[in-house]
Amino acid sequence: MSLDKEKIKHVAKLARISVDEAKVESLTKDLNSIFKFIEQLNELNTDKVEPLTSILNQSLRSRKDEISDGKIREKILKNSPKENEEFFIVPKVVE
Amino acid sequence: MSKEKFDYFIRGEKGKYEVVIGLEVHAQVLSKSKLFSGSSTKFGADPNNQVSLIDSAFPGMLPVINEECVKQAVRTGLGLNAKINNYSVFDRKNYFYADLPQGYQISQYKNPIVGEGKVLLEMPYGSKEIGIERLHLEQDAGKSIHDMDPSNTYVDLNRSGIALMEIVSKPDLRSPDEVNAYIKKLRSIMRYLGTCDGNMQEGSLRADVNVSVRKEGDTNFGTRCEIKNVNSIKFMQMAIEYEAARQVELIENGKKIDQETRLFDTKKNETRSMRSKEDAHDYRYFPDPDLLPLKLEQKLIDDLKKSLPELPDKKKERFVKEYGLNAYEANVLVSEKEISDYYEEVAKLSDKKLAATWMMGDLFAMLNDRGLDISKSPISAKHFAELVQAIKSGEISGRIAKEVFEIMVESGDNPKKIIESKGMKQQSDPKELEKMINEILSKNKDKVDQYKAGKEKLFGFFVGQVMKLSGGKANPQLTNEILKKLLKG
Numbered sequence: 260m261s262l263d264k265e266k267i268k269h270v271a272k273l274a275r276i277s278v279d280e281a282k283v284e285s286l287t288k289d290l291n292s293i294f295k296f297i298e299q300l301n302e303l304n305t306d307k308v309e310p311l312t313s314i315l316n317q318s319l320r321s322r323k324d325e326i327s328d329g330k331i332r333e334k335i336l337k338n339s340p341k342e343n344e345e346f347f348i349v350p351k352v353v354e
Numbered sequence: 355m356s357k358e359k360f361d362y363f364i365r366g367e368k369g370k371y372e373v374v375i376g377l378e379v380h381a382q383v384l385s386k387s388k389l390f391s392g393s394s395t396k397f398g399a400d401p402n403n404q405v406s407l408i409d410s411a412f413p414g415m416l417p418v419i420n421e422e423c424v425k426q427a428v429r430t431g432l433g434l435n436a437k438i439n440n441y442s443v444f445d446r447k448n449y450f451y452a453d454l455p456q457g458y459q460i461s462q463y464k465n466p467i468v469g470e471g472k473v474l475l476e477m478p479y480g481s482k483e484i485g486i487e488r489l490h491l492e493q494d495a496g497k498s499i500h501d502m503d504p505s506n507t508y509v510d511l512n513r514s515g516i517a518l519m520e521i522v523s524k525p526d527l528r529s530p531d532e533v534n535a536y537i538k539k540l541r542s543i544m545r546y547l548g549t550c551d552g553n554m555q556e557g558s559l560r561a562d563v564n565v566s567v568r569k570e571g572d573t574n575f576g577t578r579c580e581i582k583n584v585n586s587i588k589f590m591q592m593a594i595e596y597e598a599a600r601q602v603e604l605i606e607n608g609k610k611i612d613q614e615t616r617l618f619d620t621k622k623n624e625t626r627s628m629r630s631k632e633d634a635h636d637y638r639y640f641p642d643p644d645l646l647p648l649k650l651e652q653k654l655i656d657d658l659k660k661s662l663p664e665l666p667d668k669k670k671e672r673f674v675k676e677y678g679l680n681a682y683e684a685n686v687l688v689s690e691k692e693i694s695d696y697y698e699e700v701a702k703l704s705d706k707k708l709a710a711t712w713m714m715g716d717l718f719a720m721l722n723d724r725g726l727d728i729s730k731s732p733i734s735a736k737h738f739a740e741l742v743q744a745i746k747s748g749e750i751s752g753r754i755a756k757e758v759f760e761i762m763v764e765s766g767d768n769p770k771k772i773i774e775s776k777g778m779k780q781q782s783d784p785k786e787l788e789k790m791i792n793e794i795l796s797k798n799k800d801k802v803d804q805y806k807a808g809k810e811k812l813f814g815f816f817v818g819q820v821m822k823l824s825g826g827k828a829n830p831q832l833t834n835e836i837l838k839k840l841l842k843g
Contacts, residue, residue, distance in 0.1 A: 273636060275450055312443065312641040318649040324385050324422030327392030328406035335402060335410050335511075345401040346499070346508040349452040353500050353507070 262290055358478045362529035363570060364602045370570040371605075373598045374578075375533060375563065376525035379540060380518050381550040382494065382558040383426045389493055389517035390417030390460065397556050401510040409515040411455035417644055423517040424648065426549040427467050427491050428658050430519055433543045433665055434486050436471025438655050442490075444645040447637045453496035453509050461520075463639040466490035467648065473523075473543070474667055475535045476685050484536055485524030494518045513557075519550070525564065525575065530591035537561070537587050538689070542666050546691050560585045565597045567605070576601070577611040581618050581625055593618040597625050669694055677706040686714055692729050696738075703739035705746040712742055716759055732763050741769040748829055749773065750780050782829040787820075788836050790828075794819045795840060805841060813837065 267287050271278040278286065332345070341348040363370040388395055391408035408415045431438050443465040446458040468489035475482045496514035498507050521540065527533050541552035541559060552559050566578035579597060584590045597616070604611050617628040664672070666688045673684035673694075687697045687710060700709045717738065721731060733741075741762065745755045750773060761772050773779055781787055794816065795802055805812045816837050820828050 273448070273638065313643075313646050315646060317646055319419055319646045321421040321424065322392070322418045324387055324420050325392060326387050326394045328387075328408075329393035329404045331407075332400075332402045332405065335405050335407070338410075338412075341506070346502075346510060347402070347452075348503070348506045348508055351500070351505055351507050352452050352498065 262287055262294065360477070360479045360528070362531065364567060364598050366602045366606045368606055371567045371598070371602050372570050372572070373528060373594065374525050374566045374568065374575055375527035375529075375594060376578075377521075377523045377527065377533065377536065377564070378562040379521040379523075379537070380494075380560045380562075381430075381521060381540070381544060381552075383423050383491075383517035383519055384548060384550055385420060385422045385426060385517060387420055388515040389420055389423050389491065391515055393512075393515065395516045397553075397558075399512055401508075402512060404512045405514065409455070409511055411457070417460065417642075419645070419648070420517065423491060424467070424650070425654075425658060426517075426547075427489060427519055428650070428655060429547050429662065430521075430544060430549045431468030431471065431489055432655075432659050432662055433547050433549075434468070434471035434473060434489065434521070436486055436489065437469035438650065439465065439467055439469055440650045440652065440655075441465060442467040442648045442650075444491075444642045444648070445639045446642045447492075447639055449637060451495070451498075452507055453498045453511070453514065455496070455511065455514065459493050459495065460642055460645070461492035461639075462490035465647075467650075473536065473539055475532060475539055476681070477532065477535060482526075482532070484526045484532075487522040487524050489519055489521045492518050492520055525566075525578075530594050533563075533590055533594065534587050537590070539666070542689055542691075546663055546665050548663075554586055557585060561590060563590055563593060563597075565594055565601070566611075567598050567601045576605075577613050579611070579614055579616050579625070581616050582628060584618055589618060589620055592620075592623055593625055596623065600625065663691075666694075673697075677701055677710070679707070679710050683710045683714065690728070692727065696728050696731070696735050699735035700739045700742065703736065704742035708746055709739065709742045712745075712755075713738070716756065720759075720763055732766055733759075737762060737768050744769055744773065748780060748782050748831075750778055751826070751830060753826065754778050754780065777827075779827065780829045781824050781827045782832055784832060784836065787828060787832055788840070790823055791816075791820060791833070791836055791840055794823065802841065813841075816841070 264283050264287050267283055267290065268278065336342040336344075336347065339347040363372060365371075382395075383389070385395060387393060388406075388409065391406040393406045393409055394404045396404065408417055428438055442462055444460050445463040447461045447463070448458040450457055466488045470488070471486035473484045473486060475484060494513050494516040496509055496511040498509055500507055502508045523536070527536060537559070541550075544550040545552050550558060554560075560583055563581040563584055564578045565581065566576040568574065568576045579601070581593045581597060584593055596618075601611050612627075615628045616625040618625050669688045670681075670684045673679050673687060674681060677684075679687070686693075688694045697709065697713060700713065717731070717733070721728060726732075741755060741758060744750050744758070745752060750758060758769050758772050758778060761767065761776070762769060765772070781790075798816075798819070801812050801815065805816075817830075817833060820833050820837070
């Protein structure tokens with residue numbers, strides 16, 4: 260797999276990271292060399308191996324259905340860029 | 355009921371088009387707390403008051419799954435006759451939006467908790483099976499409010515993190531009517547199970563609707579469009595009609611249909627393109643590193659299966675067998691658990707068939723008029739059964755019963771009391787009726803002679819006189835019998 264400049268710009272956009280046009284060239288080079296390194300793994304045959312998503316041989320821990328949290332509005336809204344007493348306020352987003 | 359033929363096609367100039375519909379239903383799980391946090395799920399709370407640090411995605415917070423939400427998903431899967439997967443995985447679905455603080459939704463992508471199942475619909479043209487592709491658990495997003503400020507959007511995260519079941523159907527639906535029947539059936543099953551309240555006004559049940567069209571007889575699917583987040587059955591139906599017509603027009607004009615996400619504008623009654631960006635579906639799913647795979651013991655699944663209530667399809671069969679109802683009556687009476695409970699209570703105390711007829715007629719009409727659920731019926735099941743019995747035993751006529759019914763609605767009194775206090779009891783004593791009829795006949799000698807000479811139409815006149823004299827209370831059947839006997843003599 261090789262990444263071109265368009266792909267780099269696309270991924271940056273999806274991740275909401277602004278990338279200077281001047282930096283796209285070097286980023287593409289860097290990422291491609293990282294990919295090349297990772298792609299060495301493709302030499303292994305993994306046809307019959309399930310992807311490993313966790314190294315812990317455990318199942319998900321669960322909790323009882325009880326109300327144990329919430330009612331901390333003030334604390335939560337403190338981190339809003341703009342707020343009133345009740346809501347987070349963000350620039351208009353309408354489709 | 356005679357069987358109609360299926361006939362829903364869009365008729366273009368160049369032929370008939372079949373409409374192919376698949377639904378992704380989002381059903382809010384009934385649970386006290388959220389899927390991965392201990393905040394309350396109660397509807398209608400003050401904004402942002404049911405939000406934890408997890409729901410608002412503070413750094414370093416770890417999600418812990420609510421075991422009840424898992425059980426609810428399994429119960430729903432069992433109710434949909436679906437395969438329950440002992441192993442499932444939670445993934446991150448990445449996108450940016452103001453009401454999604456995490457920047458991703460925790461969902462299930464490759465390994466959902468529930469696999470293929472099926473739902474049975476009763477249509478006027480016969481029963482039809484709709485395939486279920488899968489059911490998975492995911493988090494709901496918060497709510498954006500756009501109309502409180504001209505230049506800002508207000509965000510309420512109370513809904514953020516509530517558990518949703520996304521139920522994906524196969525593209526087996528073919529008309530707005532089938533969509534209506536499908537949603538109602540899903541809702542009914544989940545309400546029986548107690549896994550979702552199905553309240554569409556409060557957004558507990560919403561759907562994304564996938565629509566495509568193809569020439570009648572074609573076996574390949576056309577290009578589909580997805581209409582996002584439609585929150586009433588009526589709007590779903592309107593959106594499908596509009597969208598199918600739009601696609602047919604494009605095809606007939608030799609244009610291409612773009613696969614895209616569209617929005618249904620309820621004010622203009624049209625769908626329009628929502629996100630032109632082609633990266634809208636580039637969600638970059640990957641397994642959530644905060645969550646281990648979900649493994650279900652077979653015993654848990656078996657135990658849940660044993661504890662399921664009787665579901666509508668089974669109950670319908672039983673109603674036909676046990677109460678002698680026809681398929682249509684049974685279908686209506688099992689549609690809501692509360693309705694079926696009411697019916698069973700009435701049927702235990704009165705005539706089963708007559709109870710069904712009166713429930714589906716006068717009782718439903720009254721509830722409908724008043725916009726009431728059966729659980730709020732001003733007439734209790736016990737009183738209703740007494741009314742049915744009074745009709746069945748001949749104590750009152752059907753016509754009088756309607757009057758008694760009205761008074762019951764207004765007063766909440768039991769029918770016995772009403773019938774007695776208003777003297778509405780039907781006259782069913784043969785001796786008294788005979789006396790009254792003899793009186794009438796002797797007053798109308800001329801008409802009796804005409805009747806005997808062959809003018810049989812006059813029979814109705816005599817019946818009318820009896821009713822008039824008795825104030826409508828004479829038992830009609832008995833009146834007919836006695837009249838016939840006396841007129842012969």
